[in-house]
Every structure is written in structure tokens, then in C-alpha cells.
Amino acid sequence: MVAVYHLFDVFFLDSEQITHSFKARGAFNNIIKLVESGQEARLKKKGLTTTSSGNAGIGYALACHTFGIPLQVHVPDQITELKERMMVKYSAEVIKHKLDYMDIITMAETSARVRGTELIDSCNYIDVLGGNGTVGLEILNDLPDVDVIFLPVGGGSLISSTAVYVKTVNPKIQIIGCQPETNSAMEHLVRTGKYDKLLLQDTISDATEGDVYENSVIETASALPIAAFLSVAEDYRDKKVALVITGSNIGCEKIKYILQNYSQHTF
Numbered sequence: 001m002v003a004v005y006h007l008f009d010v011f012f013l014d015s016e017q018i019t020h021s022f023k024a025r026g027a028f029n030n031i032i033k034l035v036e037s038g039q040e041a042r043l044k045k046k047g048l049t050t051t052s053s054g055n056a057g058i059g060y061a062l063a064c065h066t067f068g069i070p071l072q073v074h075v076p077d078q079i080t081e082l083k084e085r086m087m088v089k090y091s092a093e094v095i096k097h098k099l100d101y102m103d104i105i106t107m108a109e110t111s112a113r114v115r116g117t118e119l120i121d122s123c124n125y126i127d128v129l130g131g132n133g134t135v136g137l138e139i140l141n142d143l144p145d146v147d148v149i150f151l152p153v154g155g156g157s158l159i160s161s162t163a164v165y166v167k168t169v170n171p172k173i174q175i176i177g178c179q180p181e182t183n184s185a186m187e188h189l190v191r192t193g194k195y196d197k198l199l200l201q202d203t204i205s206d207a208t209e210g211d212v213y214e215n216s217v218i219e220t221a222s223a224l225p226i227a228a229f230l231s232v233a234e235d236y237r238d239k240k241v242a243l244v245i246t247g248s249n250i251g252c253e254k255i256k257y258i259l260q261n262y263s264q265h266t267f
Contacts, residue, residue, distance in 0.1 A: 010146075012139055012244045015222060019058045019086070022135055022158060022246045023122070027059030028066075029131025030120065035067055043069045049112040049119045051075070051105050053154070054083030055246075056122035061090035072117070074108040076101065123155035133161030139242050140169055147239040150225035152246055153177040162244075178224035222246050 014022035034043060047070030050060050057073040064071040073087055077096040087094050095111070097104045112119040122128065135158065139146060149166065151159045163175045225243040229236070 010143055010240070010242045012135070012142075012242050014135060015245045019055070019062055021055035021058060022132060022244075023055040023059035024062065025059075025134055026122075026125075026128035026131035026157060026161075027056060027063045030125055030127040031060070031063040031067060031069070033127040040067065040069075043067075043118070047071060047115075047117045049074070049108055049115070049117045050122055051101070051108045052122050053101065054079050054087075057092065057094070058083060058086045058090070060120070060122070061087045061092035064092070065090040072108075072111065072115075074104050074111065076104060123157040129157055129161040129164075132158050133165045135244060136162035136165035136169075139244075140166065143240060143242055145240050146173060146242050148174040148176060148236055149242045149244065150176045150178055150229050151244045152221045152224040153179045154221065158244070158246065176225075176228065178228040180224065 014025075017024050034040075044067075048060070048064060049072045050057065051074045052058075052060070053076060057075060061071055061073065070093075071091070072093045072095060074095045074097060075084070077098045079094075079096065084094055095107075097107055099107065109119055111117075136149075139149060139162075149162065151162060153159050159175065159177045166173050166175065222245040225245070229241065229243055
């Protein structure tokens with residue numbers, strides 16, 4: 001879904017997905033491919049295990065619920081109540097950890113091994129990338145003359161898959177990834193080739209979490225492309241710009257925190 005704002009930028013509202021996040025794309029594509037490969041009976045018996053900061057878990061929970069596949073999701077303990085409630089709504093078992101995300105992955109691997117289930121990655125499977133990359137397909141369908149696309153960056157599945165498709169169709173389109181300055185491990189990895197765990201500091205963008213767009217509330221991760229674009233908007237005044245709004249699963253507690261701590265700021 002595309003919404004025009006002023007004269008020189010466009011919002012791509014993946015926050016309007018059924019799970020209110022783009023993550024449903026990759027999750028459903030991955031599960032559908034597994035089922036089509038003849039593994040449905042095994043998956044229904046053994047179940048699946050995954051990790052998530054929230055939105056991927058919701059996407060996988062709905063996809064697995066649709067096919068009757070048990071799912072266990074390992075998440076950080078600071079996950080919003082809304083995201084946890086949505087996963088439980090779709091029959092997922094949610095396991096919280098007071099650990100950083102890389103250590104949560106290790107715990108999920110151990111749990112899957114002990115329980116005899118398959119561990120599915122929320123970012124790195126080709127079928128996840130194939131599903132998430134349909135964001136690029138739809139942007140080009142709706143705005144074929146787009147010049148620049150701004151996307152938030154978390155695990156990298158959205159920007160990498162979107163970039164592969166978009167650049168294949170038109171190498172001249174510029175792709176800009178957006179991260180918080182206090183949580184810039186991916187930017188550092190791309191720039192230096194080295195992963196620095198110390199760059200994973202606290203941030204309100206827990207999906208990389210709202211900011212308000214007209215009558216819609218979006219996650220703070222979705223606000224990153226808006227903030228990044230506004231900081232350089234004059235450089236793109238004559239360009240067709242798409243800002244990818246990736247989700248709207250923000251809980252009341254996070255909105256309260258933002259209003260209490262950032263309402264005095266003017267953007």
C-alpha cells in the first residue's frame with residue numbers, strides 16, 4: 001500500500017499487513033515452501049523453533065497456525081506485551097530470555113536440539129528472503145520510476161532481498177539502510193566486515209520499535225526511514241522517494257514511554 005506525502009516522498013505501508021509487519025511475507029513463504037516439499041506431516045508432529053524480537057515470531061506464529069504446525073519462539077524479555085499477545089493468539093509457545101539476541105539464538109538452538117524440532121531462522125533462509133523481497137516487487141509495481149528507497153535495517157533480510165530484486169530490475173535505484181546511531185552493529189559490519197557486539201546498545205527501536213503518520217501508529221523501527229529521510233530531504237527534492245514503513249505493532253507502554261521522553265522534540 002502506497003500513500004503520497006507532500007510532493008517528493010512516498011510511504012510504502014507494510015504496517016497494514018495482516019500481522020501489521022512485513023515479516024509475514026518471509027514467514028509464510030518459508031512455511032509454504034516447507035509444506036510443498038512434503039514435510040507437512042513431520043512438521044505437524046515435531047514442530048518448529050525460531051527466535052524473534054517480535055514481528056518475525058508473529059509472522060511465523062500465524063503461518064504455522066494456518067498449517068497446524070506447533071511453534072516455539074524464543075524472544076528477549078523486553079518484548080512488548082502486544083507482540084507477545086499476538087504470538088500467543090496464534091498458538092505459539094513464547095520463551096523469554098534476559099540475554100542479548102545472539103545468546104538467545106544459542107538458547108533456541110539448544111532447545112530445538114533437545115526437543116528434536118527444526119530451528120528456522122527469521123532472516124537467513126532463501127525462502128524468507130524471497131518472501132520479504134516482494135516488498136521491492138510491489139514498490140516497483142506501484143512506483144516504477146522510483147529513484148531512492150529508504151528501509152530500516154535489523155537482521156538485514158528486508159534490505160538485502162529488496163535490494164537484490166530492485167537492483168536487478170534497475171541498478172540505478174539507490175537503496176538506503178537506516179539504523180539508530182546507538183544500535184549500529186549492522187552498519188559497522190557492512191563498513192568494516194567485523195561484527196561488534198558493543199554496538200548493540202539500548203534503543204527504543206526494538207525491532208532494529210511509534211511514530212505517528214496521519215491516523216496510523218507505527219513502530220519506532222518504521223520511524224527510522226522517516227527520520228533519515230527528513231535529515232536529508234532537500235537532497236532528494238526532485239527525486240521519487242519510497243519510505244518503507246515496516247510495522248505497527250507498538251504497545252501502549254512504548255507509546256507512553258515515547259510521549260513522556262520525546263514529546264518535547266520537534267521534527
